[in-house]
Amino acid sequence: MWQYIVIIGLILGAGCWIILPLVRPSQSSGLTGDNIHGRIRQLISNKENTYAVIRELEFDLGMGKLSQEDYESLKKQYMIEAVNCMKEIEMLESGPPGPKELTEQDIENELEQEILRIRQQKPGRKTTGRFCATCGSKVSLKDRFCVNCGVKIDSLVKG
Secondary structure (H helix, E strand, O other), X not given: OHHHHHHHHHHHHHHHHHHHHHHOOOOOOOOOHHHHHHHHHHHHHHHHHHHHHHHHHHHHHHHOOOXXXXXXXXXXXXXXXXXXXXXXXXXXXXXXXXXXXXXXXXHHHHHHHHHHHHHHHOOOOOOOOEEEOOOOOEEOOOOOEOOOOOOEHHHEEEO
16 A cells, blocks of 8 residues: 555656646746846855965965976966956946947047038038137137136137
8 A cells, every 4th residue: 555655656756847847937048136146156256266276276386296387277277267257247247238338430420420410500600709729618709718617718719
């Protein structure tokens, strides 16, 4: 009788073991906040362990247990592992990539577009007046200082 109970128990256990992954909701492949912090802790631990191994390699070299060639090879391997951990930590801490940084060419293109837009707004406008050499604000002839940045008039550029 007890043999039937053991066999039924094993069959039910095996059935649960097989069916459970099918019934359990799938986890997303993306990292959630808790998963990110756990991964960062794991990477920091890996990095510290790698540093400990490098220190042991240095000790073994000093004790004569390791040749210089082996030391250099192993140290390089562990340094690469530590750097990879640090890169991944930095990537996880910085979050998702933000907007890309503007290059000089991008800035020049934006300036050219803005100049073109301003020229198209007021066609035939004469460029009389004075402008601040520091901030580019228009300044009247009566002003002694730039209203925007406070620079003296003698450093102004005529337009």
